[in-house]
Amino acid sequence: MDFLTLFLIYLCSVLALTALLCLCSGRKESFLTRSVNRASQVIKIIWVSQLLSRACLGLSPLLPRSGLFVVLHVALQAAVFGEYTWEVFVYCWELQFHLLLLLLPYLLLAGNLGCFLLCSRANPGTVTKSNAASLVKVYAYDGLLFQRGLVCPTCTVEKPARSKHCSVCRTCVHRFDHHCVWVNNCIGARNAGVFLLYLLSLTATAGAVAAVTAAFLMHVLLLSNALHGTYLDAQGREQPLEIPVLVQ
Ligand SMILES: [Zn+2]
Ligand SMILES: [Zn+2]
Structure with a gap:
């Protein structure tokens, strides 16, 4: 099952539960019954969301860099x-x-x-906590596309100028060019040649x-x-x- 299928299942589940919640809220019920129903619907939505998120995370290592x-x-x-x-x-x-x-x-x-x-x-030039300090000095920040002090929320490292986070490899790559599906790797500073x-x-x-x-x-x-x-x-x-x- 691919990511799109899981996402569609998730979307359908959320929409169905939301519709159910709206229908239930329209009925004449006691405050306690309505509260219990709403609480159960919210719990269901959160539970389904978490379940599907975990399923996506569990499958994700197999999906992006498939050969x-x-x-x-x-x-x-x-x-x-x-x-x-x-x-x-x-x-x-x-x-x-x-x-x-x-x-x-x-x-x-x-x-x-x-x-x-x-x-x-080859390592395309992965930005890590140990080399980020030296890589930020390699290229000047232009203040437009690349701004000093920005931290990648996924890698939690300061992003050097001309670097980019690759969502497929799940890492920041120094002098990022593109992610090549044919070689199944990022093309960056260290493997561009x-x-x-x-x-x-x-x-x-x-x-x-x-x-x-x-x-x-x-x-x-x-x-x-x-x-x-x-x-x-x-x-x-x-x-x-x-x-x-x-x-x-
Ligand atoms: Zn990153
Ligand atoms: Zn990549």
Whole structure:
């Protein structure tokens, strides 16, 4: 059961009990009966509220930092590289492509996975009671977005300039950038560099796969002599095959 479902149950319970309370208060009853009824309704509301709050708190460690997107991330990469190995690598190897060119996507993938692990495992720059005093001196307060002396009510530490409390990680992060669901971690002062490397290696990996695949397709086209072939257009006229037509 997710947080939204619990919240909706809570909301419905409160509304139902409030409606019941209003109905009861409209009846002609003795003062004692009305008082007892109202007291019991209030107790029910408080009890339901506390019960659901405890349920939410109990489940909350499982909800925010679930590894769903990490699993999706790994599954997508596995699917892409499974396809690359099965459909491109094997044929390119038979066509005697240079081995280093064929292995380049795998090497970049290894680097990308390394950056991914570092990024997801690294401390993004958590503000704690022991380091808050030194971190407040790092950046100047602008007095608008970041004001000196503000204390995070959750972490109970003074918030350094450019820091922000992450509601997912439940901690204040120094030089907070964003919470990345793909690496399941905050991006802050201490892992922003690795995160940039992660993005660059991911782009390079995708580019290498695309380049090898394009080279493979061009090679197949040249070998099949398809560029010297013809096709019949909509009017039934014979036309020479050109690259845009082949791409379509
Ligand atoms: Zn905080
Ligand atoms: Zn976070």
